[in-house]
Amino acid sequence: MTGPARPLAPGAEAAEAPAAGAPHRPGGGGPDGSGPAGLRGLGDGAPRRVAGAALRRLGGAMLDALLPPHCLTCDAAVASQGTLCAECFRGLHLLAPPFCQRCGVPFVHAGQGGADRTCPACAERPPAFAAARAAFRYDEGAKRLLLPFKHADRTELAGPLAAQMARAAPDLLRRAELVAPVPLHWRRLVARRYNQAALLGARLARGARKPFVPDLLRRLRATPPLGERGAADRAALLEGAFGLRPGAAALVAGRRVLLVDDVMTSGATAEACARVLLAAGAAAVDVLAAARVPDPRLQAEA
Numbered sequence: 175m176t177g178p179a180r181p182l183a184p185g186a187e188a189a190e191a192p193a194a195g196a197p198h199r200p201g202g203g204g205p206d207g208s209g210p211a212g213l214r215g216l217g218d219g220a221p222r223r224v225a226g227a228a229l230r231r232l233g234g235a236m237l238d239a240l241l242p243p244h245c246l247t248c249d250a251a252v253a254s255q256g257t258l259c260a261e262c263f264r265g266l267h268l269l270a271p272p273f274c275q276r277c278g279v280p281f282v283h284a285g286q287g288g289a290d291r292t293c294p295a296c297a298e299r300p301p302a303f304a305a306a307r308a309a310f311r312y313d314e315g316a317k318r319l320l321l322p323f324k325h326a327d328r329t330e331l332a333g334p335l336a337a338q339m340a341r342a343a344p345d346l347l348r349r350a351e352l353v354a355p356v357p358l359h360w361r362r363l364v365a366r367r368y369n370q371a372a373l374l375g376a377r378l379a380r381g382a383r384k385p386f387v388p389d390l391l392r393r394l395r396a397t398p399p400l401g402e403r404g405a406a407d408r409a410a411l412l413e414g415a416f417g418l419r420p421g422a423a424a425l426v427a428g429r430r431v432l433l434v435d436d437v438m439t440s441g442a443t444a445e446a447c448a449r450v451l452l453a454a455g456a457a458a459v460d461v462l463a464a465a466r467v468p469d470p471r472l473q474a475e476a
């Protein structure tokens with residue numbers, strides 16, 4: 175079950191705190207009546223990169239005076255840069271229990287998990303990864319954040335998204351020994367210029383002080399969209415699609431890897447990547463995504 179997103183306590187974004195070159199803006203949101211502060215951004219656009227905390231504060235204040243801050247996903251005015259307006263914030267659904275203990279797929283009610291609190295799919299065929307979690311339910315509200323992040327160069331959204339991912343899975347981050355993104359095929363990378371999963375992974379690793387290896391995995395061939403296909407089809411399409419970067423086996427051996435993606439749909443991609451990492455000697459693989467697509471079968475059952 176998911177509820178409306180709620181603003182977070184100030185401590186909840188601590189995972190982002192040590193980020194170098196990511197000045198926090200003065201003031202912040204929330205208690206001053208500025209609206210939801212749950213997605214407090216980092217405001218690290220180029221004009222804000224100034225040396226020294228005092229200068230940063232001054233620079234931020236001046237920039238606010240020149241450019242009134244607006245919502246991360248719409249044009250509504252907000253009190254501080256890097257936050258969402260009340261309406262956009264209400265449209266987001268943070269994932270909360272009950273969900274499958276294994277793959278993180280949201281349940282409509284706790285009874286959908288068996289005795290071991292896993293979904294029917296995981297019970298029937300346990301995934302290669304140990305646990306998968308996500309910050310948001312992938313719905314219209316999440317798309318307003320994730321589509322611009324993925325396709326429209328809105329790379330500054332990585333900070334707020336990663337902060338929510340860290341909040342959703344502190345245990346996964348804590349036990350990770352290596353953080354790596356789901357890779358893009360190089361042709362897609364050239365077209366898009368950045369791998370959105372790598373931007374999230376870099377933020378998460380920096381916040382949790384874990385080693386980040388952006389090119390640990392490679393996409394060896396492009397795959398068609400997996401969308402409506404069945405599980406067997408998806409697995410067949412992804413067979414051999416991922417490989418370990420040559421020479422990276424020593425990095426992986428015996429380590430617990432946290433695999434990062436922007437959207438987790440069926441889990442087939444995470445599964446394929448986890449298999450490659452485990453075959454290379456990883457001790458275990460966890461998966462953390464910004465958003466999770468609910469399983470329509472579980473939703474319909476309710």
Ligand SMILES: [Zn+2]
Pocket residue numbers: 245246247248249250258259260261262263
């Ligand atoms: Zn808005």
Ligand SMILES: [Zn+2]
Pocket residue numbers: 274275276277278279292293294295296297
């Ligand atoms: Zn499951």
